[in-house]
Amino acid sequence: MSTPSDLKSPCVTRNGMVKLPPQPNGLGSASITKGTPAAKNRLCQSSSVPTILPPPSLPYHLEPLPTAASLLGPDLDTSPVTAIKPPLRQFPKTLLERQLVLDEKVLNRLLWYFTTAEKCILAQVCKTWRKVLYQPMFWEGVTPILHAKELYTILLNGEKEFVSLQAFALRGFQSFCLVGVSDLDICEFIDNYPLSKKGVKSVSLKRSTITDAGLEVMLEQMQGLMHLELSGCNDFTEAGLWSSLNARLTSLSVSDCINVADDAIAAISQLLPNLSELSLQAYHVTDTAMAYFTAKQGYTTHTLRLNSCWEITNHGVVNMVHSLPNLTSLSLSGCSKITDDGVELVAENLRKLRSLDLSWCPRITDMALEYIACDLHKLEELVLDRLIGTKCCDNNISVYTNISVH
Numbered sequence: 137m138s139t140p141s142d143l144k145s146p147c148v149t150r151n152g153m154v155k156l157p158p159q160p161n162g163l164g165s166a167s168i169t170k171g172t173p174a175a176k177n178r179l180c181q182s183s184s185v186p187t188i189l190p191p192p193s194l195p196y197h198l199e200p201l202p203t204a205a206s207l208l209g210p211d212l213d214t215s216p217v218t219a220i221k222p223p224l225r226q227f228p229k230t231l232l233e234r235q236l237v238l239d240e241k242v243l244n245r246l247l248w249y250f251t252t253a254e255k256c257i258l259a260q261v262c263k264t265w266r267k268v269l270y271q272p273m274f275w276e277g278v279t280p281i282l283h284a285k286e287l288y289t290i291l292l293n294g295e296k297e298f299v300s301l302q303a304f305a306l307r308g309f310q311s312f313c314l315v316g317v318s319d320l321d322i323c324e325f326i327d328n329y330p331l332s333k334k335g336v337k338s339v340s341l342k343r344s345t346i347t348d349a350g351l352e353v354m355l356e357q358m359q360g361l362m363h364l365e366l367s368g369c370n371d372f373t374e375a376g377l378w379s380s381l382n383a384r385l386t387s388l389s390v391s392d393c394i395n396v397a398d399d400a401i402a403a404i405s406q407l408l409p410n411l412s413e414l415s416l417q418a419y420h421v422t423d424t425a426m427a428y429f430t431a432k433q434g435y436t437t438h439t440l441r442l443n444s445c446w447e448i449t450n451h452g453v454v455n456m457v458h459s460l461p462n463l464t465s466l467s468l469s470g471c472s473k474i475t476d477d478g479v480e481l482v483a484e485n486l487r488k489l490r491s492l493d494l495s496w497c498p499r500i501t502d503m504a505l506e507y508i509a510c511d512l513h514k515l516e517e518l519v520l521d522r523l524i525g526t527k528c529c530d531n532n533i534s535v536y537t538n539i540s541v542h
Contacts (some may be wrong), residue, residue, distance in 0.1 A: 141258070211323035223529035243268040252278055255459035272308030276489040279338070280309055284316040287324065298324045311338035311363070319350030326357050338387075345369070348376025355380045365389040374399040391417035396486040400507070401425035405433060415441040423452030429459035438463060441493075450478040457485035467493035483511035490514055495521035 226377060236242055250258060259269040288296040314325065322341075326332045336358055342365075346354075351372050355361065364385055366372070373395045385408050390396055397420040404414065405428040414437060426448065429437070437460050442448060448471050463486050466475050474497050481490070489512050494500055500523055508518065 212373075233423060238262075238264050240264070240268055244271075247274065275307045275309060278309065279311040279313050280304060280342070281313040281315060282325075284314075284318070284321055287321055288316075298328050301325075301329045308335070310336055311340075312336065313340040313342065314344065315342045315467050316342045317341065317346070317351070319345075319347055322346065322350055322354050326354070332358055334360040336360055339364075340365035340367070341369055343368040344539035345371050347371045348373055348379060352380040353375045355382050357386075361385070363387040366391075366393055368392045370394050374403060377403040378407070383407065383409060386410050387413040389415035391415070393498075394420070396420070396421055398425040398428075402428045405429045409433065411435050412438055413439040415439075415443070416445065417443040419444065419446055421445050422447045423449055423455060426452040429456075430469070434448045434460055435462060439465040441465075441467040441469075442471055443467060444496075446470070447471055449473040450475060451479065453478040457481055461485065461490060464488050465491040467491075467519075468497060469493045470496045472498055475499045476501055476504040476507070480507045483507040487511065490515060491517040491521040494523065495519050498522075498524050 243265065247258065247265075249294055252275075255269055255274060259266045287299055289299055291297055308331070310331070312325075314322070317325075329336070337360055339354070339361060346366075353362075360383075362384060364387070364388070366390075368394060372393070374397065377400050381403060388404060388408065388411065390400070396418040398418075400418070401416075401421060402425070404411070409430065409432040411433055421442075440456070440460060440463055448468075453468075455472065459527070461475065464527075466482065466486065466489060468478075474494075476499075479494065479500060482489070484507075492512070492515060493509070494504070504521075510516065
C-alpha cells in the first residue's frame, strides 16, 4: 500500500522553490526561483528528452559560449557529430565578415584607400589578399628603389646569387631606381627581371659606376626604355652617350656627372629627335651647347631644366629661345649669370610658358618681374626663391597677372 510520501508530486513548491528529485542521467538536483517559466519548463521536462546545460559556474539563464571551431565555420568544426551545433543565424555577423574580407570584388575597391607602404604589409595577411594586391593596377606610378647590396644573397658556400625578382614582375613594375650598381649588376638585372626587355619604361641610375659599355648594353637590351635618369654617375663619358643613346628616349635627366659638357648636349640633340623633356645639371655646359638643338626638337621639347649651369649667360638664352620656341616649362635655377636682359628674352619669345623657375639667380631684379607680368599671360607658376636682387612680393606681381609665386 502506498504511503503519503509515495503519492507526492515530483515537483513540490516549498518556500518559493521547486525541488527536483535526482535524475537518472546523472545531472543531480537543481533549484530555481519561481517566475522563470522558460528555465522551469526545460528543467522539468521528461528525462527521455536530451538536455544540454551550461557549465555549473555559469548562471542558468545564459546560453553556452560558442567554441572557436564553431565560429570558424562548419568545415573547420571538430566537435562530435552528436553535439547540437548552434544555428547559423545566431552568428550572422561573424560569417558575413569572413565572406567580405575574402571577397575579391570587395577587396579590389577597399584596398585602393591604402598607401603603398601599407599595401606591402597587407599583402602578407593571406593568399587571397596577396593575389588581389599583386595586380599591376595597385602599383601604377610606383618606382621600387633597389640598392646594389640588396640584389644578391650569400649562399652557404660563400658565393653570391642574384635575388628573385618574380614578385616585382607579378606586380608589373615598369620603372626602377638602381643605386650604387655596376655594369655587371645591370646585366644581371636585365637577365633576371622578366619584364626588363620590353616592359620597363623608366630607369634611374644613382651613384652608380656604370661605364660607356654598360650604358650601351642597357639601352640596347631594354627596348621599351623611354625615360632615363643618370645622377652621380662619373664613370661614363660623352663618347658613351654618342654610342648608346637611342631615338626612342623621350625624357632624359643628367645631373652631377662630371664628364658632361657641351659635346654631351650635341649627342643629345642629334640622337634624340623625339625628346620632350630634358633636365640638365652640368657645371661645364656653355652658351654654345644651347645652339645644338635641332628644328625637330623645337616642336617636340616642352620642358627644359637647366639647374646650376653656371657658365650659361644671356647669350645662351638667345640660342635657347630660338631653338626651342615651344617650351611650356623652363627652369634656370642656379644659373647665376642670367640677368634681367635674359629674362626679357624669355618673356618676349616663349609666350607659351606655364611654369618658370628663376630661383637662386642673384642678378635678377624687379625689372625682370615686370617683363614677366607684361608678356607671359599663360604663366601659372613662378618660382622666385632666394632672389636677393628683388624686393617684390606676391602682391606686387599679382597686380599684373594671376599666377602663383613661390
